[in-house]
Amino acid sequence: xxxxxxxxxxxxxxxxxxxxxxxxxxxxxxxxxxxxxxxxxxxxxxxxxxxxxxxxxxxxxxxxxxxxxxxxxxxxxxxxxxxxxxxxxxxxxxxxxxxxxxxxxxxxxxxxxxxxxxxx
Numbered sequence: 001x002x003x004x005x006x007x008x009x010x011x012x013x014x015x016x017x018x019x020x021x022x023x024x025x026x027x028x029x030x031x032x033x034x035x036x037x038x039x040x041x042x043x044x045x046x047x048x049x050x051x052x053x054x055x056x057x058x059x060x061x062x063x064x065x066x067x068x069x070x071x072x073x074x075x076x077x078x079x080x081x082x083x084x085x086x087x088x089x090x091x092x093x094x095x096x097x098x099x100x101x102x103x104x105x106x107x108x109x110x111x112x113x114x115x116x117x118x119x120x
Contacts, residue, residue: 041098
């Protein structure tokens with residue numbers, strides 16, 4: 001029962017963060033899966049990506065319903081390019097150690113977070 005409650009609480013936080021910030025919840029989900037659920041980094045990343053599909057569909061449907069918030073031409077171009085790269089990136093992720101992957105994830109969060117705070 002405890003794992004179900006933790007899962008629901010994590011999902012609620014990730015859904016809100018994803019909808020507000022467009023981060024897909026990965027910023028919250030990956031660290032939560034590692035620290036709270038005891039996943040290894042690779043399992044946390046793979047599980048987070050699967051959940052992002054569901055979160056993104058719900059948020060996209062609601063944003064599309066609201067009007068012209070979504071630039072579908074950009075969605076098509078970026079979506080195709082990122083899908084192709086993600087296919088190969090998942091192979092790269094599986095070839096890395098959990099420790100290296102954790103460090104890459106941490107550096108990406110710090111670099112982009114600092115840039116957003118500085119550029120505001």
